Amino acid sequence: MSDRIYIFDTTLRDGEQSPGCSMNIDEKIRVAHALAALGVDIIEAGFPIASPGDFEAVHRIASEVHGPCIAGLARAAEGDIRRAAEAIKPAGDHGRIHTFIATSPIHMEAKLRMTPDQVLERAVASVKLARSLVPEVEFSAEDAGRTDMDFLCRVVEATIAAGARVINIPDTVGYMTPAEFGGRIRELIERVPNSDQAIISVHCHNDLGLAVANSLAAVENGARQVECTINGLGERAGNAALEEIVMILRTRADRYALHTDIDTTKIVPTSKLVSQITGMPIQANKAIVGANAFAHESGIHQDGVLKHQKTYEIMTPESVGLNTNRMVLGKHSGRAALKSRYGQLGVELDGERLIEVFNRFKLLADKKKDIFDEDLMALLSGDGGVESERVKLVSLHTASGTSDAPVAAVVLDIEGVEHKATAEGDGPVDAAFKAIQSLVEPNGKLLLYAVNAITAGTDAQGEVTVRLQNGDRIVNGQGSDTDIIVASARALIAALNKLPDMHARSVHAQYSGV
Numbered sequence: 128m129s130d131r132i133y134i135f136d137t138t139l140r141d142g143e144q145s146p147g148c149s150m151n152i153d154e155k156i157r158v159a160h161a162l163a164a165l166g167v168d169i170i171e172a173g174f175p176i177a178s179p180g181d182f183e184a185v186h187r188i189a190s191e192v193h194g195p196c197i198a199g200l201a202r203a204a205e206g207d208i209r210r211a212a213e214a215i216k217p218a219g220d221h222g223r224i225h226t227f228i229a230t231s232p233i234h235m236e237a238k239l240r241m242t243p244d245q246v247l248e249r250a251v252a253s254v255k256l257a258r259s260l261v262p263e264v265e266f267s268a269e270d271a272g273r274t275d276m277d278f279l280c281r282v283v284e285a286t287i288a289a290g291a292r293v294i295n296i297p298d299t300v301g302y303m304t305p306a307e308f309g310g311r312i313r314e315l316i317e318r319v320p321n322s323d324q325a326i327i328s329v330h331c332h333n334d335l336g337l338a339v340a341n342s343l344a345a346v347e348n349g350a351r352q353v354e355c356t357i358n359g360l361g362e363r364a365g366n367a368a369l370e371e372i373v374m375i376l377r378t379r380a381d382r383y384a385l386h387t388d389i390d391t392t393k394i395v396p397t398s399k400l401v402s403q404i405t406g407m408p409i410q411a412n413k414a415i416v417g418a419n420a421f422a423h424e425s426g427i428h429q430d431g432v433l434k435h436q437k438t439y440e441i442m443t444p445e446s447v448g449l450n451t452n453r454m455v456l457g458k459h460s461g462r463a464a465l466k467s468r469y470g471q472l473g474v475e476l477d478g479e480r481l482i483e484v485f486n487r488f489k490l491l492a493d494k495k496k497d498i499f500d501e502d503l504m505a506l507l508s509g510d511g512g513v514e515s516e517r518v519k520l521v522s523l524h525t526a527s528g529t530s531d532a533p534v535a536a537v538v539l540d541i542e543g544v545e546h547k548a549t550a551e552g553d554g555p556v557d558a559a560f561k562a563i564q565s566l567v568e569p570n571g572k573l574l575l576y577a578v579n580a581i582t583a584g585t586d587a588q589g590e591v592t593v594r595l596q597n598g599d600r601i602v603n604g605q606g607s608d609t610d611i612i613v614a615s616a617r618a619l620i621a622a623l624n625k626l627p628d629m630h631a632r633s634v635h636a637q638y639s640g641v
């Protein structure tokens with residue numbers, strides 16, 4: 128049996144079936160090019176009968192994207208199959224019709240309202256029709272996980288005999304467990320007399336969180352094509368995540384001795400592209416591509432990684448397309464990581480001095496979630512960070528829109544006394560800055576305002592950097608929050624706190640609320 132695993136990417140078909148993840152034609156083409164560069168073997172580009180736009184997307188991908196085989200999905204219905212054949216035509220020999228029909232009792236009775244014999248007959252007729260139109264045909268027995276094994280064997284044998292070169296066994300509703308699914312694949316291969324004439328494929332859903340485990344169990348038992356999606360996108364809880372399948376096979380080559388043709392260094396860029404285009408954020412602790420997948424905050428882990436990366440990293444960040452791992456300084460960090468970060472900032476700390484700064488760092492980390500380099504530099508001068516804040520943000524309300532001028536109302540605690548102001552501005556950030564700056568003096572001249580998303584998605588943690596000048600003094604401030612306006616206000620206040628002699632202005636604007 129071959130040691131090659133074919134990666135069938137269905138991000139543009141099943142992935143797109145995730146609620147809210149529809150892509151337009153240009154977006155699909157961008158993703159298809161990225162998938163080709165990633166090295167997938169088959170791109171399922173869409174379901175051509177579904178809409179004129181999906182037909183056009185499949186047709187254009189088949190014309191413009193070279194390298195992978197381009198597949199179009201079709202029900203076991205003549206209209207679907209002819210439409211799919213037309214859509215993939217520009218791909219020539221690199222085109223595949225993927226036709227399917229459900230074989231489980233519940234799907235046949237309740238949904239299709241067909242008898243098993245009718246389904247078998249339709250499956251065979253569909254594969255024959257597809258084979259008369261294109262050389263490469265894949266057949267899927269939808270809901271194979273819940274299909275009677277004898278019937279599944281009959282369907283698989285008949286569709287191979289009808290000309291299907293790939294037989295896909297989907298666990299459509301993510302019901303299988305790994306041992307059960309692996310056993311099913313092994314039994315099929317053993318019982319179906321012509322199974323050696325087709326590649327056995329699997330397509331697992333993640334309803335019970337087992338899509339990747341079930342796919343691997345299938346591979347261990349002889350499946351040689353895995354259907355998967357970038358970031359595990361897909362109907363309901365999604366499909367098996369491509370990045371996980373590929374990196375498991377690579378990282379545990381000792382166990383599987385199987386390989387794919389994926390250029391793993393393109394995994395993270397492709398994942399980001401798909402997330403950006405679909406608007407589906409990647410959870411921070413998502414395996415391989417999550418923001419925390421190569422980040423360490425705990426001191427014991429940081430110390431280990433600094434001594435030898437393999438203590439806590441089973442893959443290198445570079446192998447998936449990241450530049451480096453990430454050491455996050457926080458309340459769980461230890462001296463090794465702190466010393467290392469200072470070293471990167473050009474400050475060598477050792478012995479008593481390191482212990483002294485480290486103790487101050489722990490006090491600060493107990494109060495402050497994000498420790499920035501600015502905070503570290505402040506700690507060196509004995510400045511405890513939040514403890515020495517003369518100005519604190521009590522509340523901020525902004526209102527903006529297409530018709531009214533943006534306005535901000537702010538309440539600051541300045542050396543223990545609350546001060547309030549409102550201001551209008553060119554945007555909500557400008558209004559907030561004007562309100563804050565109206566309450567203190569000196570209030571500095573804004574030299575830089577920069578926003579950086581720390582995590583991806585619309586719920587991203589935003590980090591803002593503000594640089595202020597007062598006379599010949601230049602200070603930076605940073606702030607973070609999921610609300611970018613609040614992050615901006617925090618950054619401005621952090622910078623103001625670094626201006627010597629900054630204090631409450633004696634007369635301030637009237638607070639009116641917004």
Ligand SMILES: CC(=O)SCCNC(=O)CCNC(=O)[C@H](O)C(C)(C)COP(=O)(O)OP(=O)(O)OC[C@H]1O[C@@H](n2cnc3c(N)ncnc32)[C@H](O)[C@@H]1OP(=O)(O)O
Pocket residue numbers: 141144174176177178201202203204227228229238239240269299362
């Ligand atoms: C497991 C999967 O992921 S399968 C892929 C699921 N993806 C999608 O459904 C996305 C694209 N779908 C669509 O755009 C539409 O559903 C269309 C264009 C395919 C069909 O639309 P409509 O003709 O309005 O049918 P509708 O969606 O309401 O119902 C599906 C019909 O297909 C039939 N059907 C379902 N699967 C199959 C199949 N594999 N082979 C043949 N017929 C099928 C159903 O029995 C039903 O037939 P009925 O109308 O005679 O009862």
Ligand SMILES: CC(C)C(=O)C(=O)O
Pocket residue numbers: 141227267268269270295297298299300330332
């Ligand atoms: C069309 C088939 C392969 C499918 O998406 C499923 O069964 O989940």
